[in-house]
Amino acid sequence: xxxxxxxxxxxxxxxxxxxxxxxxxxxxxxxxxxxxxxxxxxxxxxxxxxxxxxxxxxxxxxxxxxxxxxxxxxxxxxxxxxxxxxxxxxxxxxxxxxxxxxxxxxxxxxxxxxxxxxxxxxxxxxxxxxxxxxxxxxxxxxxxxxxxxxxxxxxxxxxxxxxxxxxxxxxxxxxxxxxxxxxxxxxxxxxxxxxxxxxxxxxxxxxxxxxxxxxxxxxxxxxxxxxxxxxxxxxxxxxxxxxxxxxxxxxxxxxxxxxxxxxxxxxxxxxxxxxxxxxxxxxxxxxxxxxxxxxxxxxxxxxxxxxxxxxxxxxxxxxxxxxxxxxxxxxxxxxxxxxxxxxxxxxxxxxxxxxxxxxxxxxxxxxxxxxxxxxxxxxxxxxxxxxxxxxxxxxxxxxxxxxxxxxxxxxxxxxxxxxxxxxxxxxxxxxxxxxxxxxxxxxxxxxxxxxxxxxxxxxxxxxxxxxxxxxxxxxxxxxxxxxxxxxxxxxxxxxxxxxxxxxxxxxxxxxxxxxxxxxxxxxxxxxxxxxxxxxxxxxxxxxxxxxxxxxxxxxxxxxxxxxxxxxxxxxxxxxxxxxxxxxxxxxxxxxxxxxxxxxxxxxxxxxxxxxxxxxxxxxxxxxxxxxxxxxxxxxxxx
Amino acid sequence: xxxxxxxxxxxxxxxxxxxxxxxxxxxxxxxxxxxxxxxxxxxxxxxxxxxxxxxxxxxxxxxxxxxxxxxxxxxxxxxxxxxxxxxxxxxxxxxxxxxxx
Numbered sequence: 025x026x027x028x029x030x031x032x033x034x035x036x037x038x039x040x041x042x043x044x045x046x047x048x049x050x051x052x053x054x055x056x057x058x059x060x061x062x063x064x065x066x067x068x069x070x071x072x073x074x075x076x077x078x079x080x081x082x083x084x085x086x087x088x089x090x091x092x093x094x095x096x097x098x099x100x101x102x103x104x105x106x107x108x109x110x111x112x113x114x115x116x117x118x119x120x121x122x123x124x125x126x127x128x129x130x131x132x133x134x135x136x137x138x139x140x141x142x143x144x145x146x147x148x149x150x151x152x153x154x155x156x157x158x159x160x161x162x163x164x165x166x167x168x169x170x171x172x173x174x175x176x177x178x179x180x181x182x183x184x185x186x187x188x189x190x191x192x193x194x195x196x197x198x199x200x201x202x203x204x205x206x207x208x209x210x211x212x213x214x215x216x217x218x219x220x221x222x223x224x225x226x227x228x229x230x231x232x233x234x235x236x237x238x239x240x241x242x243x244x245x246x247x248x249x250x251x252x253x254x255x256x257x258x259x260x261x262x263x264x265x266x267x268x269x270x271x272x273x274x275x276x277x278x279x280x281x282x283x284x285x286x287x288x289x290x291x292x293x294x295x296x297x298x299x300x301x302x303x304x305x306x307x308x309x310x311x312x313x314x315x316x317x318x319x320x321x322x323x324x325x326x327x328x329x330x331x332x333x334x335x336x337x338x339x340x341x342x343x344x345x346x347x348x349x350x351x352x353x354x355x356x357x358x359x360x361x362x363x364x365x366x367x368x369x370x371x372x373x374x375x376x377x378x379x380x381x382x383x384x385x386x387x388x389x390x391x392x393x394x395x396x397x398x399x400x401x402x403x404x405x406x407x408x409x410x411x412x413x414x415x416x417x418x419x420x421x422x423x424x425x426x427x428x429x430x431x432x433x434x435x436x437x438x439x440x441x442x443x444x445x446x447x448x449x450x451x452x453x454x455x456x457x458x459x460x461x462x463x464x465x466x467x468x469x470x471x472x473x474x475x476x477x478x479x480x481x482x483x484x485x486x487x488x489x490x491x492x493x494x495x496x497x498x499x500x501x502x503x504x505x506x507x508x509x510x511x512x513x514x515x516x517x518x519x520x521x522x523x524x525x526x527x528x529x530x531x532x533x534x535x536x537x538x539x540x541x542x543x544x545x546x547x548x549x550x551x552x553x554x555x556x557x558x559x560x561x562x563x564x565x566x567x568x569x570x571x572x573x574x575x576x577x578x579x580x581x582x583x584x585x586x587x588x589x590x591x592x593x594x595x596x597x598x599x600x601x602x603x604x605x606x607x608x609x610x611x612x613x614x615x616x617x618x619x620x621x622x623x624x625x626x627x628x629x630x631x632x633x634x635x636x637x638x639x640x641x642x643x644x645x646x647x648x649x650x651x652x653x654x655x656x657x658x659x660x661x662x
Numbered sequence: 663x664x665x666x667x668x669x670x671x672x673x674x675x676x677x678x679x680x681x682x683x684x685x686x687x688x689x690x691x692x693x694x695x696x697x698x699x700x701x702x703x704x705x706x707x708x709x710x711x712x713x714x715x716x717x718x719x720x721x722x723x724x725x726x727x728x729x730x731x732x733x734x735x736x737x738x739x740x741x742x743x744x745x746x747x748x749x750x751x752x753x754x755x756x757x758x759x760x761x762x763x
Contacts, residue, residue, distance in 0.1 A: 632761070632762060633759065633762055634758070634759025634760065634761045634762035635755075635756055635759055636694070636755045636758070637685070637686055637687075637688075637689070637755060637756065640682075640685045640686050641686050644682055644685075644686065
């Protein structure tokens with residue numbers, strides 16, 4: 025039953041996307057809306073039905089596999105087109121279709137004036153299908169298929185406004201870096217196939233312990249899978265595509281580059297927990313990368329002037345928390361944060377979209393200020409999102425982030441380092457988020473005021489923001505310190521309860537709560553002092569720290585380093601090849617052959633003189649010679 | 663009267679050589695066509711000679727076929743010559759070399 029519904033959940037967005045694409049002309053907007061948004065709503069309702077159905081089952085009876093047909097059967101390896109419905113995939117389905125539906129609803133108005141209305145919804149539906157395939161796949165083969173489709177949808181949507189060269193460049197960059205990740209993932213799958221002889225999740229995870237704990241093979245598999253995860257989830261050093269991906273429309277940034285796709289790496293690590301449990305070193309490397317990412321991205325976010333880029337770097341930082349958590353073995357905490365982050369980051373992005381819409385595509389914080397008078401819905405959404413992401417008690421981010429940090433502290437040793445980084449990150453998070461809030465919604469209006477007056481949004485855009493704002497407030501109560509641990513309980517059939525799985529202790533929870541709330545409040549207070557109370561102060565202070573500001577503004581020079589190390593040498597090599605090697609080598613052979621043929625034909629064509637009498641002469645000569653030869657042969661024979 | 667085969671062949675060879683020299687030497691297309699006719703009829707004389715030698719009418723039939731073909735060829739050749747003369751006024755095959763390769 026559950027699997028039959030899951031097939032429908034998977035197929036409906038695909039069918040809708042195909043119908044929209046195949047519609048002979050631009051369909052009426054109402055058709056696009058019904059198909060594009062309705063399909064996701066159907067998927068969401070069915071996902072809820074599956075969830076309710078699983079809840080009624082016993083905890084150890086919530087995992088179902090369903091195979092449509094055999095896709096490949098070769099040399100003892102069977103790959104079926106099959107899906108796996110278990111607590112982890114259902115949780116991801118609910119997030120994808122739930123948040124996805126709200127964002128589709130929001131897009132109805134946001135994209136209304138775009139001439140490519142149909143293309144937008146077709147691509148968004150394709151994305152939802154690809155993401156569902158990624159989480160529902162029951163083997164590594166279809167995981168990779170979904171993984172690649174997600175990358176394609178992301179590419180199409182970042183480059184949605186293909187008339188802008190910057191959007192096309194950003195789309196290409198995202199695609200290239202994602203393919204680097206795909207290579208890692210595919211190699212990881214090959215190694216799994218070679219070592220365990222299967223690509224099927226159930227069999228592979230069951231037989232994983234055969235590799236032996238702390239074995240080199242397990243480490244290699246984990247690190248290869250993590251290359252894929254790091255590219256998709258924008259972890260250092262493969263993070264540079266995500267801020268540029270903000271060239272896409274705002275709903276795309278909200279759905280793909282904040283709430284769902286960038287968390288695919290976290291999902292992958294949780295799904296492969298059987299491998300990561302075998303190698304503490306792989307887990308620690310993953311956690312280290314996450315910790316570095318969260319700190320680095322938070323410092324960059326402090327400097328951004330583009331409102332969407334603040335949110336993009338914040339996403340990189342928040343995903344860093346999740347990666348850190350799952351690296352340390354706190355799988356449920358990481359998934360809990362993934363869910364909470366989907367709520368509050370979607371709310372933040374959609375609220376930012378309302379601002380951008382109201383100000384006629386203005387994204388710079390320098391030309392915002394005092395907006396709370398005009399845009400109450402956006403103020404609510406962004407306020408709730410900021411309080412949540414900063415970790416103010418009662419909001420979703422408080423429960424989720426503290427869960428992650430308390431798990432790190434419980435892990436001990438290396439985890440303490442992660443905890444310290446996380447707390448510093450929490451302080452920076454509060455600082456940069458409230459910087460954005462204060463600069464956009466408080467303070468004076470930009471010089472000259474707004475012209476025209478910012479217009480509030482209609483209910484298509486307002487309703488999703490309000491719902492996501494409310495979810496950012498209440499969504500965290502699923503798992504509370506000292507209280508109940510619903511996410512842990514729900515996911516325990518998938519991640520197990522072994523020694524490697526970290527669950528926070530109460531002492532760690534108390535210490536974390538006190539320290540992180542202090543850090544968050546200090547961050548907000550500093551943000552108020554710097555950006556809220558006196559708008560001139562930041563300008564005076566900025567002059568004092570020009571050097572560090574420049575480095576952070578360039579995002580720690582990653583792009584420049586990649587240019588110097590990869591792009592420029594490749595271009596130089598290509599130049600040498602095209603100016604010296606090619607003319608002499610391949611081009612020389614081709615031109616030489618052509619010149620030879622031309623010369624030979626010139627000699628032969630001289631005989632075509634056009635002189636009929638000459639032709640007759642040659643003909644007579646030829647016939648005579650032939651006659652003589654025949655006569656000689658006949659004479660010789662007789 | 664029994665004419666020996668050698669006489670037929672001698673006449674035939676003489677006609678053929680005359681035709682060949684005419685084709686190679688003459689510049690007037692009318693005379694060129696005439697020379698071609700000479701060579702064809704050289705062939706006809708040889709065919710009839712062999713036909714009598716072997717007492718087989720096939721040679722004579724074949725000579726008739728050659729005559730028909732020659733008539734058709736002359737019709738086309740003269741037509742071409744007339745139309746060339748209309749456009750170019752002089753008739754020298756050496757100057758009709760625009761098909762030079």
